[in-house]
Amino acid sequence: MTTDTFGNFSRPRHDVDRSASLLKHLYLVEREQMRALAAKHIGIESWTAKNGPPRHWWLASRHADSLRERVLELRYPRRDVDKDHDPGLTAFLGELTKGGADAEFLLGIYRVLRPGLAAGYRAYVAEADPIADAPSIYQIEHILFDYERAQADGEAFLASLDPASVEVAMRWVDYLSRSLESIGGILGLDSVAEPPRDHPCAGRPDYVVPQKCVRPKEFAPARVESPGRAPKNHREQQVWYAIDHANEVWAAEAPGGFMWQMPKMPWAFFTDVARWSYDEMRHVQLGARRLDAWGFEMGVDYPMVGDPVDAIYEQGGGPLELLALLYYFEKDAPAHRMVTKKEFTAMDDTDTAIDTDYDWADETIHLKYGFTWLQHIVGASKPDELKALVERAGEMWNTWIAERWARGEDGYGPFMERIEARISATAAGHER
Template sequence: MKVQYLPSIQKRGKFMRYDTAVILKRYFLCERALVIGQAGWLSGIPYFDIKMKLPKMMWEDAMTANELRNRVYELRFPSRMLEIGDDQALVDLIHQSFNAPNPLAFVMSLSRVFKPVLKQAYKDYLEMADVIGDGPTHRFLELAIREKEDQIQTLEKYILQYLEKEDHQNIGTALQWVKELQNKLDQIGGIGIENCKGTAVDLSDKVFSPTEVPKRDNRFIPVRFYWPDIVDESFPYGEGVKLQLRSAISHLNEIWAVENAGFILYEFAEDLGWDFIYDAARWVYDESRHCTMGYERLKQWGFEENELPLGTYIFESCKGKDPVYRLGMLFYFESKNIGKKPERVKSFAEFNDQVSQHDMDFDWADETIHTSYGKRWLSAILEKRGLNPKDYQKIKDECDRLVEGVISSVTKEEVQQITHITENMIKKAEHFAAAYEGKY
């Protein structure tokens, strides 16, 4: 007797569970590598706008990567293996892209190569994947496509602005780098449904490492110490307008924390693994929001970039040191200053400064999270090195010594410079406050 079968005429049966896991694993590996690269380049990017926008992008990428990773584990249950395998050439190429010859080349490699290719890969996948069987993937990849599109548009907007100011040689070098990168990506089959082919060819013989002297946008005033009270005990922290200014400048100068959090993400990514990368990406993003808070308040009060000091002393205090001290430095300052935030919130409420009050309130919430990050991951790296995981206080103490060492190196000229900058800011702010009061 002939066995009968019902026809299978729907296209949605194309990818089985394991096939899907292989493809999504490839996407995870790409997102993971790009998060690490974006973090590592933060201190080396001078463009302020991009330095503030990139953290949000890498946090979004980390969120997408986390969803991809979890979905792969669901589809491969009970296996928890996530090997690189046939995607090695692709991962190697992304890591080689970190060796971009200048900041513009790196940023353009994101907006013109990797982010567009990933966006298209996600689109192609969703056109073929089953919305029923693989419904969870559809939800987060549809979001990822929208985020990638927004990221590309944002980066390109700022790239076009900076192209007008950039040296022609740097522009030519960047364009050539992007062209070579795209050619290499095409040679190994791009990022898509199919496995990579061949091996990645070296783009550069240099080994990338994050810069320990942070790059600054020349629209701002480059300084080591961004307010006189850091180096001059006789200069008061201030009340009223002075407190509002001091708080905003402090927020703006959390740019060091953006760069430092990116630095440690890059340095400890392999040692501490994905959970650390995921937390650190959020840490970077939060610090960029704090920096932007200060910038937006200062702009609202009428300040231009060329009146605002951007300091480097905390970031540079770890120059040449074990990266564990950079992790400790973030932990040190988060735990040191967190208790002052509620007091500032109350003060700003008394001034009827709702924006400063709002920003400090959210800052406090973020820093409670960051304190737990610092304790968790500093303990983890100490344990991994065979040391007492509870011995992080020694790291914090050394961070204190490192910062004091830089402060003690201040010159008379630096004190005069930052005092002059600050007095001009205070004078302008008081004039603005008086004019505002006269209107109401």
């Protein structure tokens, strides 16, 4: 006996298992894009390209999180979203960080990975049921909105690169493009082929996060970020504080590195440190914006360094000590920012006061991040060990910075001369 069914309704569409499988591909790509951008950030030299990626990997963390939740909704009660990924896609994503220097890596992300990812999203929507799978479509439409703006940023990053380095890097672009084609694209919907194992760019070693923050070669060399004396007046206080803000770039680079160095941490760790990095890079931009308005040239009139990273790694520390040092700095930040905001408000510097207020809000969140993940690593039952770790990281910093000044290795002399000259010129201009 056959079942009598209505006709006149038929359209190609994913069933739940197929939707979950494809969304899991997209989640994995967003996750690994986030980790790759974050891990390579410390080694990027172009300031234009250094400035923007933290926003992009924070967006990728948001996209990955929403896709991850959608997969879990569709597959409930199954919880296998973070395992059993497609091996071909996993292998392709593992190649991203092997791109060298600025040009190879950035071209690989913005000319190969991201266009392929956008094509995957559009292919998913083209076959998705607009009613049954409406939540997925909603998420993807908003992801593609973010994608267009971020891709425009990416083109600006690429435009900042030396044309000769871009030309050399095209061989890497060819390798990644062929690798992506060999797995049938991001979703594996196209024909597959053997990966380009005989390509000149194949077989590179796995990426290791550098232990030194790279800065543009046109920046003057320096070892420490802050002047070695207290400010003498309000103008100096404004400039000192802005220089500290501008140099928080290391605090964006360090959490970015953690994503690569601590791959087995819980998913919430990655979303937290992605936000942490983005916040710190926004603080950099706030300080640089004020200094630029006051006539200071970055890397010329004031230093741009990663001295806390140097302090940890040069004394034999590792990522855990660097995380502890971040927390060491953050734990007193909210109270300090509250006082600082009042001081700048009193001197009628509303711009710095407002920037400080937003900074204060961010640092309160970061304080929670630092404690939560240090406790996770050290163990909730070991508060004394956690306290000792943070104190040791602080001692490493204090020892290192004191030694730089005591040995005359600070490199600050030329910067101090230019800073004082700029402040004097500004003061003279206001007096006329």
